Amino acid sequence: MIAPRRKYLSTSLVLAVLALSLGAIAPSSAGVASKKASSQSLTESVARGASRSDSGGQGEGRELAEALQFAKTGKYAEASTRLFQLSLSPRFVEKRMQIRYLLGLMLYQMKMYQLSAFQFISVIREGNNKYISQSLEKLSLAANELGDETLLNYAISRVKAESFPAVHRDMLFYRIGEFQLRNEQYKEAIRSFEMVPDQSPLLDKTLYLKGLAYAQSSDAASAAKVFNDLIERKKEAPVTDMARVAAIMGKARALYQSKNWDEAIQTYREVPRDSELWHDTLFESSWAMLRSGRFRSAISNFQSLHSPYYEESYLPESLLLRSIVYLYICQYDEMDKVLLLFSKIYRPVFKSVSDYLEKVQNPVQYFNDVVKVIQASERPGFDPSQLHSNVPYLLVRKVVKEGDFQRSYSYIKKLIAERRIIRAMPGAWKASAIGKYSLQTLDRRIERARAKAGREIRNHMIVVKAELVDLFEQEGFIRYEMINGKKELLKKRLAGKDLPKGQIGEDNSRDYYIQNGFEYWPFRGEYWLNELGNYHYVGTQSCE
Amino acid sequence: MRFVSKIVILILLALSSNRVRAETIEFSEEELATESVMPVFDKTVVVRERKVKTASRLEVGGGFGFNLAEPLYDQTVFNIVGAYHFDEINGMNLISMFLSSQLSSAGNDLKAGKGLAQGPGLPGSYDASRAPTAQNITFANYQFTAYYGKISVTKDFVMNLSLYGFGGLGMVKWTDTSKFGLDAGFGQKLYFSPNSAVRFDMLLAVYQGADPTDPKTSPGYLPAGGAPLGSSSFNTTTYFRPFMTFGYVYLF
Numbered sequence: 001m002i003a004p005r006r007k008y009l010s011t012s013l014v015l016a017v018l019a020l021s022l023g024a025i026a027p028s029s030a031g032v033a034s035k036k037a038s039s040q041s042l043t044e045s046v047a048r049g050a051s052r053s054d055s056g057g058q059g060e061g062r063e064l065a066e067a068l069q070f071a072k073t074g075k076y077a078e079a080s081t082r083l084f085q086l087s088l089s090p091r092f093v094e095k096r097m098q099i100r101y102l103l104g105l106m107l108y109q110m111k112m113y114q115l116s117a118f119q120f121i122s123v124i125r126e127g128n129n130k131y132i133s134q135s136l137e138k139l140s141l142a143a144n145e146l147g148d149e150t151l152l153n154y155a156i157s158r159v160k161a162e163s164f165p166a167v168h169r170d171m172l173f174y175r176i177g178e179f180q181l182r183n184e185q186y187k188e189a190i191r192s193f194e195m196v197p198d199q200s201p202l203l204d205k206t207l208y209l210k211g212l213a214y215a216q217s218s219d220a221a222s223a224a225k226v227f228n229d230l231i232e233r234k235k236e237a238p239v240t241d242m243a244r245v246a247a248i249m250g251k252a253r254a255l256y257q258s259k260n261w262d263e264a265i266q267t268y269r270e271v272p273r274d275s276e277l278w279h280d281t282l283f284e285s286s287w288a289m290l291r292s293g294r295f296r297s298a299i300s301n302f303q304s305l306h307s308p309y310y311e312e313s314y315l316p317e318s319l320l321l322r323s324i325v326y327l328y329i330c331q332y333d334e335m336d337k338v339l340l341l342f343s344k345i346y347r348p349v350f351k352s353v354s355d356y357l358e359k360v361q362n363p364v365q366y367f368n369d370v371v372k373v374i375q376a377s378e379r380p381g382f383d384p385s386q387l388h389s390n391v392p393y394l395l396v397r398k399v400v401k402e403g404d405f406q407r408s409y410s411y412i413k414k415l416i417a418e419r420r421i422i423r424a425m426p427g428a429w430k431a432s433a434i435g436k437y438s439l440q441t442l443d444r445r446i447e448r449a450r451a452k453a454g455r456e457i458r459n460h461m462i463v464v465k466a467e468l469v470d471l472f473e474q475e476g477f478i479r480y481e482m483i484n485g486k487k488e489l490l491k492k493r494l495a496g497k498d499l500p501k502g503q504i505g506e507d508n509s510r511d512y513y514i515q516n517g518f519e520y521w522p523f524r525g526e527y528w529l530n531e532l533g534n535y536h537y538v539g540t541q542s543c544e
Numbered sequence: 545m546r547f548v549s550k551i552v553i554l555i556l557l558a559l560s561s562n563r564v565r566a567e568t569i570e571f572s573e574e575e576l577a578t579e580s581v582m583p584v585f586d587k588t589v590v591v592r593e594r595k596v597k598t599a600s601r602l603e604v605g606g607g608f609g610f611n612l613a614e615p616l617y618d619q620t621v622f623n624i625v626g627a628y629h630f631d632e633i634n635g636m637n638l639i640s641m642f643l644s645s646q647l648s649s650a651g652n653d654l655k656a657g658k659g660l661a662q663g664p665g666l667p668g669s670y671d672a673s674r675a676p677t678a679q680n681i682t683f684a685n686y687q688f689t690a691y692y693g694k695i696s697v698t699k700d701f702v703m704n705l706s707l708y709g710f711g712g713l714g715m716v717k718w719t720d721t722s723k724f725g726l727d728a729g730f731g732q733k734l735y736f737s738p739n740s741a742v743r744f745d746m747l748l749a750v751y752q753g754a755d756p757t758d759p760k761t762s763p764g765y766l767p768a769g770g771a772p773l774g775s776s777s778f779n780t781t782t783y784f785r786p787f788m789t790f791g792y793v794y795l796f
Contacts, residue, residue: 269574272581273581274582274584278583278584308592308593309589309592526592526694528590532583536575
């Protein structure tokens, strides 16, 4: 029998995905504020750099002053070319950290965040220089733009909050909290999230993650309260506002976690149907319905969830859950059909995954194969049945929703955008030393990021494979229960006891009272978009 | 009266006995739909596993209809229809309508002189049957199916339906000549099954032909009793004729 822990695990996973999607979908106005503020502080930094350069030797000072003059007048490309040359020159050994810091500033201004980050890291790694704190601050901003976990972790683990500019401090606390949450330091994460001021544009995301931290630390009551605060805060927002809907989902999950099934079901119902998160409520609320004994309601949900609209979604657990509900109401024929469907869909998936994992070892190929499917699916008229790929489409859909892959994929796309900026630079810049260095560095970085994303895909496939093995075992148990149930039924029949009413489907006429003027549409085999979520199971309990 | 009340009682009895057999299944209010919005998907598909698939299928049928704006001749038309669907949206159809040359009741009245001024030099009668008439109109059309849906006719009887528009060109065969014509229209099909449907079409046909009210020959009108005249004996006019047709079609 499937244990509730599976639900908890899958909920956590979905929560993590949600947290990400919240970040990905809700545009961060903090980013805009950060850009304005950083532009201002960069000008100040350049000015400080200029005053320091005057104190050097006359010749050296003149060359550096020229570079800084370009920077001050907004000629970042020229400034970066000069500064890169100076950074390599042995004559400027003593000023190398200052030059690299300034070069980082120039590259940042040119939106070459990855390249600028490398300059700041080199300043920080060198240590023992007065540009470390400024470089850490700028590195944090660049890492924030790129959304690269490694860089962020590197920066925030070294930065001191009190020396961080006040204007960016909310971002710092948010990122620190996010990092701590990921490392299961829930109490610390909650403390960091509490440091984000109420006026911060990051507050919605912060509250969501704070609620998540409470939920993951098994404090469901506090989690529900935080999610409720977020719902209240967004009560003027549009119905489908992502932060509002995510908060409702979070609250429903917290209520489920505290075994408050009825309220959880009620809260799930508040998720608007035209929201992207509504689909998740179909499955999640079915668990709550099963736990509260609302079998008919659960099966009604499954009718939508197992419609052709979701045939490309990876939902093995939902099929087993449906069969369990049928077991509870002794609908063995329906149960058998669902178990057969489970085998029909997921045994080939298991075989494909096993073969692929065995055959392909290169992580980059994992990434390339998945991206090919993503790109194909984005083309108009895409038909999954015509897709020629070694990776099943429904598995790709599952993997691309995983948080780590989404972060890596987004990071790769930003690196590619940065490379595009470099390729669009004037010929002289591209032909210069910094131009060649930039392209080589980025190419290498992109390749490594692809390999990392490929490893993440492979890990998810391994997890899927293991999960399917587990689920096949569960299927075996469920099938055993089904046969056992049938056997008991036959025993009763032989003993001449009163038999339960006929199985659903034996009587094609499913007339029943229509309540309060609501219309009943008999199921005719077509699935209509506007009917999803409105199916009602009219079968009855067949247990004696 | 007694017969009618017996029928009513029988119907009521039938309904009530049906209810007695029915099982009561209670749904809580909150489980019933409260939103009219639809779920969102990356790609919106209105219907999956549609019952009536028309792509790459041939459709043949026939029926009858009316030439709605015909004053002189019988308005009844018979039609045959053929269509080929390239996909669920685009297709071609061929509509052929057979028109009657018989005079309408108004035409017969005019032929008998009813309502016409009698006297020397006056047209005592008007016989439109002496003029050439359109006998057959055949159009080849492009057909665009804009909508596929379903409709609940009764509580237990749901029909699929499709709405379409079409337009094209064709030939109009007159008694003694043929002319080109244009048409445009729209229609609806109500499906009994994936293979059969009733079809309702409304189309406007535009074509040229002899004007029976404007003969070139003396005395300038068509008194009853004369010999039939050819198209060359009449001035030409442009007809804008709306047709409404009904029919049954079968999909292969």
